[in-house]
Amino acid sequence: MIVLCTDFGLEGPYTGQVKAVLLQQAPATAVVDLFSDLPVCNPKASAYLLSAYSQNFEPDTVFMCVVDPGVGSERDALILHTDQHWFVGPDNGLLEMVTRRCTPHELWRITWRPERLSSTFHGRDLFAPVAAMLSAGRMPDAEQLDPRPPRADYPNDLFEVVYIDHYGNAITGVRSAAIPESSVLSVNGLQIHPARTFSSMPAGQALWYANSNGQVEIAVNLGRACDVLGLKTGDAFTAGSK
DSSP, rough: OHHHHHHHSSSSSSSHHHHHHHHHHTTTTTTEEEEEEEETHHHHHHHHHHHHHHSSTTTEEEEEOOOOOTTSOOOOOEEEESOOOOOESSSSSHHHHHHHHHSSOEEEEEEEOOOOSSSSSSIIIIIHHHHHHHHHTOOOSSEEOOOOOOOTSSSEEEEEEEHHHHHHHHEEEEEEGGTTTTTTEEEETEEEBOOOSSGOOOTTEEEEOOOOEEEEEEEEEBBBBHSSSSOTTTTOOOEEOO
């Protein structure tokens, strides 16, 4: 299985062009769209989503991960192998949290290059072919790298909104296990109390809860938290006691 995690969007040609390459080069492999709307040009926020949402896939799944504002620059292209999965993506922090939370792991710099490599679409020309090779059990030309220390600018839990979902809920970069269940969140001058389910709060009332992937998520029962609370990606918050 190849799982796509990108900021390419479903509108326009980009996701379709990537899928066309995968269909040509790995026709027997299922392709799953996990994220096509990761925070645009924001590998840091996307790193926390990738770590949380890649956990429940079968062993040897290949994740093609592209949020790449530095495409065509001197940044490297990476292959990451954890005890469960393969990841392919740019060396810009996007794979940082997977690397940090999956030990042991192995990391390679991709040295393989296709005959045609555009300056602005490595997702189609480089990462998709490499993902296809890995799904077939073939390793492209690559240089193994030594273990890296954690990036100082990436905390273990990021107290920011990292994603607004289809329902207007705000997924954060904080694991629910990292804060007490009784914590009260403070965001945009408002206090958000915990609840186990949406219906635990009256309609229109804000709440936070541990979402199905173990992240702190902010919602409004029968409402859109992004609108009611004015939340957007990058908004910071704190967690304290009642």
